[in-house]
């Protein structure tokens with residue numbers, strides 16, 4: 102667990118983590134955002150219009166070829182300050198216990214977060230975007246083009262959330 106990862110609430114359940122990892126990954130850059138404290142951070146990608154900067158490591162510069170033509174990107178990032186052992190969570194703003202895989206909480210076995218962000222500008226290996234919800238300096242895992250034609254599912258439902266504001 103990360104040294105400064107967040108605690109556990111009443112009603113939450115943690116499990117023992119596996120002894121070893123099954124795979125490794127590369128951080129390909131860092132995400133610079135205005136937020137250094139969890140309480141200031143947006144809860145989801147649409148909660149803030151703040152401009153954030155994705156800084157891709159120079160090594161991967163050529164991998165950005167063509168990205169400037171995209172209006173929106175799927176951004177995957179690593180929630181480095183999350184605990185990874187929770188299976189049942191009680192989000193503060195809902196107050197009801199739900200399984201980790203029914204939630205978008207950053208606390209999960211592999212703390213991979215995703216957001217669809219609007220691309221404003223590409224300056225070399227720096228991408229300016231709107232639509233991220235992570236703390237400053239969060240590690241970047243991947244960038245993919247968002248295809249509205251295949252990624253958008255107009256009739257998708259999250260039953261437990263239906264009817265909430």
Ligand SMILES: C[S@@+](CC[C@H](N)C(=O)[O-])C[C@H]1O[C@@H](n2cnc3c(N)ncnc32)[C@H](O)[C@@H]1O
Pocket residue numbers: 139140142143144145146179180181182183205206207213214215216234235236239
């Ligand atoms: C609910 S998650 C949603 C993340 C992503 N949009 C998703 O759906 O996968 C966003 C929250 O994660 C927390 N968070 C942001 N950056 C983090 C980091 N580097 N490590 C751990 N938690 C983080 C903040 O509390 C933020 O409000």
